[in-house]
Amino acid sequence: MPDLKIYGIAKSRAVRNLWMAEELGLAYDHVKVGWADGGSKKPEYLKINPNGTVPAIEDGGLRLFESLAINLYLAKKHGRGLYPATLEDEARAWQWTLWGATELEKPMVTYGLNTWMLPAEKRDAKAAADALKALERPLGVLNGAVAATPYLLGAAFTVADLNVAGICFAAWMNKFDLGRWPNARGWLDRCMARPAAAKARVLREAA
Numbered sequence: 001m002p003d004l005k006i007y008g009i010a011k012s013r014a015v016r017n018l019w020m021a022e023e024l025g026l027a028y029d030h031v032k033v034g035w036a037d038g039g040s041k042k043p044e045y046l047k048i049n050p051n052g053t054v055p056a057i058e059d060g061g062l063r064l065f066e067s068l069a070i071n072l073y074l075a076k077k078h079g080r081g082l083y084p085a086t087l088e089d090e091a092r093a094w095q096w097t098l099w100g101a102t103e104l105e106k107p108m109v110t111y112g113l114n115t116w117m118l119p120a121e122k123r124d125a126k127a128a129a130d131a132l133k134a135l136e137r138p139l140g141v142l143n144g145a146v147a148a149t150p151y152l153l154g155a156a157f158t159v160a161d162l163n164v165a166g167i168c169f170a171a172w173m174n175k176f177d178l179g180r181w182p183n184a185r186g187w188l189d190r191c192m193a194r195p196a197a198a199k200a201r202v203l204r205e206a207a
């Protein structure tokens with residue numbers, strides 16, 4: 001039995017961790033805990049993630065929540081080029097990860113909820129328009145960051161790219177128009193074209 005257990009259906013932020021596990025070629029058990037069905041609020045799962053949200057992992061004796069922290073941990077533990085080799089690049093990977101969580105994710109989720117996730121009658125057009133406006137600044141920053149290099153830290157794809165692209169995963173699948181940010185569009189297409197991202201997509205589509 002593999003040491004690593006990834007909790008959370010692929011139609012959740014767990015897709016980020018499934019993508020990372022596939023990148024690293026890890027053996028893992030995928031425990032398909034849902035959230036809309038109340039699965040993530042069950043007492044046995046709350047012992048693993050007291051937030052009652054997915055994803056979470058167990059890896060040997062370690063229990064960890066927060067999808068992006070899980071990816072930093074897995075990338076650092078298993079290496080294979082996805083975790084930066086220098087202190088400075090490690091700091092930049094943390095920067096992009098925290099930036100994704102604090103600057104990009106909220107407007108991205110609000111836009112997605114009110115554009116493709118909620119049933120049509122529950123969508124709020126103003127919330128979607130406001131979220132799109134709020135996305136202009138972070139998407140402009142992202143566009144600038146990949147103007148001169150193919151990936152956020154330079155020539156190679158790293159956990160920084162996976163974490164930020166993971167935040168854009170559903171947007172990419174739902175054909176979010178990045179036309180105003182062509183460098184960001186090219187970068188996201190490159191990230192999503194990776195075989196491990198394609199495997200995560202298949203898992204998400206099947207969920």
Ligand SMILES: N[C@@H](CCC(=O)N[C@@H](CS)C(=O)NCC(=O)O)C(=O)O
Binds near residue numbers: 013066
């Ligand atoms: N910051 C957390 C967010 C986790 C989260 O909110 N997950 C959603 C599914 S994508 C969830 O479980 N929602 C249920 C709830 O909020 O009760 C992470 O990145 O892991």
